[in-house]
Amino acid sequence: MKRNLAISISRPRGRSSGEEAGGAIRFRHGLRPRTIAEQIADTCGVMIVEGRLAPGDRVGEEKLAEMYRVSRGPVREAIRILEKRRLVDIIPRRGAFVRAITLDSIADLFNVRNALAAMAVETVTRRAARQEKDPTLLKLERRRAQLARMAEDPACSPLDFSFQLTRIVYTLISGSGNRLLGEIWTELNEHTFWTAIWRTPQDGLTHEERQARYAQVNATVELVRAGQVPEAAASLRTWMDEIRDRVLQNLA
Secondary structure, X not given: OOOOOOXXXXXXXXXXXXXXXXXXXXXXXXXXXOOHHHHHHHHHHHHHHOOOOOOXXXXXXXXXXXXXXXXXXXXXXXXXXXXXXXXXXXXXXOEEEEOOOOHHHHHHHHHHHHHHHHHHHHHHHHHHHHOOOOHHHHHHHHHHHHHHHHHHOOOOOHHHHHHHHHHHHHHXXXXXXXXXXXXXXXXXXHOXXXXXXXXXXXXXXXXXXXXXXXXXXXXXXXXXXXXXXHHHHHHHHHHHHHHHHHHHXXXX
């Protein structure tokens, strides 16, 4: 007996340039409204990650089309998006079925992303030791200042704070100049269940937690500016690994 998909499309929320709902960042210039297919995929993705749709459950086109009062076209596209994000398997002549997501698979995703970020910060830090007015450092300073203001604001949204953390990490990714690293990072963000994880706040849920996280990020930036390569990488891995553990704890 299959489950009923009692879900609704959430309205897309406005973000600053380069950001998207779901904790992922679409690394391109400009923004466009999210399509109906993307909204359906986002909503279904959250249900899969949170376990409200179980492994093996069928994601039926007809049921979704009826529920959202849309044609089958956007629903088919939503299912293809879910397949790209590794959230469903499409079996020819049978349909789409929820793919099993384990805490280990989520940990693997975090571990790969954190390792890539550490590689990037090493490259940027080496360059900072040789080049005082590095453009990446200037951008990093702006991002840090924005995060500082958010950390001081008791009313700051935890999700907005997490978005800003992601922007800081991507500043390092793009600033490394490693094109392959950037492509892999973007692929992990856009074509995995990463977006579904961050549709709801996972870290920095209180004012005190956000202040503590900012202090860690601030320490990392200072080490980057000082050209201390292994120390900067270790500092970044510390707080990124803490975020990983926090998310795993939440989802458990």
